[in-house]
Amino acid sequence: MEPVQETTVITGPSQEDRTYAMLLHLSQFTGYLIPFAGLLVPLVMWLMKKDTNPYIDAHGKVVFNWILSALIWGVIGVILSFVVIGIFLLIALAICHIIFAIVGAIRANDGIVRNYPLTIKFFKV
Structure with missing residues (x-):
């Protein structure tokens, strides 16, 4: 008789966690309605769950890596707008911001x- 092998089932994040992470990505759009809300809302959402949920913590790091990067790219775009090319950089940044947040939410x-x-990458994911 062969010994019975135990199988370990590894499950992914719950549907509630995935929905929260999706909303974390989409919360960046609140900045289009209220100034600085696109920074504060994701920050509050991330800080509320980062210590208790590693999945939410990872997505919070992804979102804040992007927010900080976008701020840097935006400052570079504003500086370069005096040479006209910065205007195109700012338009591309706005388009990327929308697309990246939606794709991040779907993922x-x-x-x-x-x-x-x-x-x-300011925060290691």
């Missing part, structure tokens, strides 16, 4: 943690 809902492109 979060699918249980995937991945950094946005063009992101400087």
Whole structure:
């Protein structure tokens, strides 16, 4: 008789965690309605759950890596706008911000943690 092997089932994040992470990514859009809300709302959401949920912590790091990177790219764009090319950089940054947040939200809902492109990694994910 062969010994019975135990199998370990590793489950991904719960649907509630995936929905919260998705909303964390989408909360960046609140900055379009209320100044600085696109920074504060994701920050509060991340800080509330980062110590208790590693999945939310990872997504919070992804979001804040992007927010800080976008601020840096935006400052560079403003400086370069005096040479006209910065205007195109700012337009591209706005388009990237929208696309990256939506794609990040979809991936979060699918249980995937991945950094946005063009992101400087301030926090290790």
